Amino acid sequence: MSFDVENYFSELAGGNSILYYRGNIDSDLINKVLDAVEEKMVKGKEQSKLRKRVYNVLVESLQNLYHHVDKAPEDFDDQTSEKFGMVAINKIERGYKILTGNFILSENIGKLEEKIKRINRSSHEEITELYKFILNHQRISPKGGGGLGLVDIARKTGNKLEYSFKKYNDEFSFFYLNILISENN
Amino acid sequence: MEPIVIDGTPKTPTIKFDALQGIFEIKGRSIPENSVEFYKPLVDWLENYKDSPLAKTVVNVRLEYFNTSSSKCILDVFKKLEAIHKAKNDVEVNWFYEEDDEDMLEAGEDYESIIRVPFKMIEIAE
16 A cells, blocks of 8 residues: 555644645645635734734745656556645744655656755855856746746745655655744844 | 836735836835746746837836845846946936835945935935
8 A cells, every 4th residue: 555645644733733735736725725814814913024924935935836846656646736736834933944845756857866865954145046057047947937936935934945855656756845934033 | 119017916015117107116025935937937027128229228126125135136136227328218217215214215326325326316205
């Protein structure tokens, strides 16, 4: 039996998310999630600096899914979603966590992991330079991504990207990303 | 030259580029999934404006949010302005940011360091 993606992700999310979603990641869904989370933060009277950061990071996380997810494996229970992804947003003491999960062809792991490792070993100054370099030199890919999403997330949060790749079957893995946005960064 | 005016939406900014006054404004949120589709007409319009610009062009950028895919398109807009400036025309960018929004200030400084056009960073109260 393949590894249980739903179970794995919901356990990591921990059961008290302010928003939890699994399914197709399209433009409409992105609007709805952004609106819902923004409204909760305004109601929760979050300071505007944190609110803006969470919003920005959420935009990049959701659009990373939108632009980059690989199609779900054929034996996976959700076959109707063209771009299957999972999202959980948790309010924690002094900040927020944004968790995302999606399938990735195992052959694509190397490139993504290399990128994350590079970001995670870079200082804030190096990340800023990397951001400016990519901004100025890399064109928008055919998938529509600018190659800047993760760099921007790391720059804005000032935190390391926590992640894992879990093998699903011979062809696919499940990519989990956990982004911490703390109040005082 | 006809001005280009686009109303804002929750994901795309309000645009007012007025070639007769030389005042260009970008305001609001710029977070579309497909930013090239939105910005291409602006870049094309600027390409035409570049042929006969006013002696002075003022660009006001008042963005609340923008995504990384817009950031590349905004750079393309600035590159057109840089070409106008390089051809000995006066170009000035006013980059507005809310007082506690250091991320938006930094974003303006990124462009300022890449683009050879005078930038003014203007703090506004929330």
